[in-house]
Amino acid sequence: MSSSILKLRNGVEMPTTTLGAYRVAESEFHFAVEISITEENYPLIDKKSIEEKEEAIVDLLHQIFVEGKVKRGDVFITTKLFPNNFHPVRSEAAVREYLRRQGLDRVDLLVAHFPVNDVNNNEQEKSFDVEDVWRGLESIYDMNLTRAIGVSNFSADQIERIMKIAVWPIHTAQSEENFDVPIHDLVEVCNKHGIPLTTHGSSTLKSNEAVSTLKIEQMDVETTLQNESVAAALSRALPFTRLSPSDSILMICDLQEKFRPSIIKFNEVVTVASRLVAAASMLEMPKIATEQYPRGLGHTVPELNLPEATPVFDKTKFSMCIPSVDALLSRKSPKSVILCGVEAHVCVLQTALDLLERGISVHVVVDATSSRSAVDRTFAFKHLERAGAVLTTSECVILGLCGGADHPKFKQIQKIIMEQAPYTGLSLASI
Numbered sequence: 001m002s003s004s005i006l007k008l009r010n011g012v013e014m015p016t017t018t019l020g021a022y023r024v025a026e027s028e029f030h031f032a033v034e035i036s037i038t039e040e041n042y043p044l045i046d047k048k049s050i051e052e053k054e055e056a057i058v059d060l061l062h063q064i065f066v067e068g069k070v071k072r073g074d075v076f077i078t079t080k081l082f083p084n085n086f087h088p089v090r091s092e093a094a095v096r097e098y099l100r101r102q103g104l105d106r107v108d109l110l111v112a113h114f115p116v117n118d119v120n121n122n123e124q125e126k127s128f129d130v131e132d133v134w135r136g137l138e139s140i141y142d143m144n145l146t147r148a149i150g151v152s153n154f155s156a157d158q159i160e161r162i163m164k165i166a167v168w169p170i171h172t173a174q175s176e177e178n179f180d181v182p183i184h185d186l187v188e189v190c191n192k193h194g195i196p197l198t199t200h201g202s203s204t205l206k207s208n209e210a211v212s213t214l215k216i217e218q219m220d221v222e223t224t225l226q227n228e229s230v231a232a233a234l235s236r237a238l239p240f241t242r243l244s245p246s247d248s249i250l251m252i253c254d255l256q257e258k259f260r261p262s263i264i265k266f267n268e269v270v271t272v273a274s275r276l277v278a279a280a281s282m283l284e285m286p287k288i289a290t291e292q293y294p295r296g297l298g299h300t301v302p303e304l305n306l307p308e309a310t311p312v313f314d315k316t317k318f319s320m321c322i323p324s325v326d327a328l329l330s331r332k333s334p335k336s337v338i339l340c341g342v343e344a345h346v347c348v349l350q351t352a353l354d355l356l357e358r359g360i361s362v363h364v365v366v367d368a369t370s371s372r373s374a375v376d377r378t379f380a381f382k383h384l385e386r387a388g389a390v391l392t393t394s395e396c397v398i399l400g401l402c403g404g405a406d407h408p409k410f411k412q413i414q415k416i417i418m419e420q421a422p423y424t425g426l427s428l429a430s431i
Contacts, residue, residue: 006196008171012148014109015076016198058102077104080113080152081137087128088136095145110146111174112137114153130154134162134170141168148172156185163193172196243363243400245283249334250276252289252306253320253341253348257298262372263342268422272368272394273340274305275416279398281307282412286332288313290320292347319350329358336361338397339389340368345380352389362389365397367424374425394421 005013065072085094095110112133137149150172151159162170173195175183183199190197252273260266280287289300289312300312315322321329337355339362341348348369352362364384371377385391392400395417402413 006172006198008109008148008150008196009169009194010148010171012108012171014078014148014172062103076108078109078111079107080111082113083115086112086115086133086136088132088139091133091136092140092143092145095140099145106144107146109148109150109172110137110140111150111152111172112154115151115155115158130158130161131165134166138166138168150174156189159186159189159193159195169193170195172198174198243336243338243397244403245280245285245401247333247335248285248338248401249329249332249336250280250285250287250338251320251340251351252277252287252300252304253339253351254290254292254297254343255301255304255341256291256294257301259297259342260301264370264372264374264377265423265425266342266370268424269340269342269368269370270301270303272365272421272424274303275394275421276338276340276365276368276397277305277307278416279401279413280338282409282416283401285401286328286334288320288325288328290315290322290325290347292316292318318347319354320347321351321354329360334360336363338363338365340365342369343371343376343380344369345371345373345376345383349380349383352384353387356388363392363397364389365394366391366426367393367421370424 006016007013061075064070064075079098081091081094085091095107099106115130115133134151140146141149148171149168150170151162152174153176154162154173159170159173170193173186173190175186175197176199187197189195255270255273263269277287287306287310289304289306289310291297291300291312291314293316294314300306306312311328313320313322313324337360339348339352339355348364352364355362362384364381366381369377371380381391398413398417402410404410407413
């Protein structure tokens with residue numbers, strides 16, 4: 001993984017992909033940092049507070065620099081000043097103490113994190129404001145204790161206030177990625193003042209062959225937001241692609257007879273899945289189905305209407321990604337998989353995780369996917385989305401594959417969706 005570069009407002013170049021220390025187990029942190037810097041080439045270390053995991057990182061960085069694996073100048077270290085040290089009287093002392101403990105002359109980026117003028121993390125202090133916070137950072141910058149200064153999770157209004165009094169303009173701004181809370185006003189203000197804006201969120205990633213024994217989870221993915229939407233920026237960080245019949249496969253998981261009495265809305269789920277099968281057949285897309293222990297659980301239900309040529313694989317493993325399916329996927333090399341079936345929290349989830357680890361975009365059709373328990377179904381969807389899968393609906397998929405009414409087979413496809421898909425027990429609360 002190579003890291004692209006973002007030029008901050010003062011010209012300092014910052015890698016756009018970072019390894020975060022937040023919630024990484026101490027036992028994995030040392031190895032994760034070393035591999036990230038020396039082999040994976042994303043040399044930006046974001047320390048969420050000026051105290052977190054400092055002993056581990058001090059020893060490791062010193063060792064890496066002494067051994068000559070990388071130079072100090074090749075590693076971009078950013079840290080955050082927390083509200084308990086926002087007051088200008090305390091901020092310089094806190095940064096100097098941090099640098100002393102880290103054995104550093106300066107950091108590459110210092111950001112004020114979350115404007116809650118809070119001395120003891122519980123009592124609001126009224127003696128200073130965001131303008132004073134910024135003046136304190138400017139002083140630290142003038143002392144050459146950091147190469148750049150910025151803000152994290154400040155509002156558009158607070159940034160405007162700072163820019164009115166700033167001697168040194170904000171070099172960069174950060175905001176947590178959260179689709180529930182739009183940041184259009186923040187993007188607009190940053191664009192207005194030429195402030196590079198990055199977002200930070202979490203993504204479950206698996207290392208490549210060089211670190212095949214380690215799953216590095218909860219890693220911060222910082223993505224440039226200059227003149228683009230959050231969704232567009234994140235599309236570079238997560239395995240997401242637009243659906244196309246030419247590079248997509250429909251995978252149907254374990255829609256078998258013995259599950260009929262126990263799965264929520266099983267008959268309706270099968271009906272929706274059959275619409276996907278029909279559309280995929282019209283668009284000449286590959287299809288794969290599996291059956292979990294068919295000797296005991298029976299075979300795929302006939303009303304799914306799978307074409308005779310559709311390969312159906314027996315399995316005992318929960319995931320559909322058994323060797324025979326893997327071989328077929330290797331031959332087809334799909335960019336995307338459209339996934340449906342049962343159960344959402346077991347076989348569908350395990351399949352999606354395996355596919356995501358292979359770098360394949362996974363679109364889980366929620367109205368064609370179910371479980372025996374509503375609770376399991378609900379939290380499976382939350383898990384899937386958190387892992388990087390796209391939660392979608394059958395009609396969204398079918399029309400998305402067409403791309404438009406000018407598709408030569410649109411009239412045929414339209415007949416599939418003319419009748420509304422049956423209700424499969426989902427509500428917005430379910431997902």
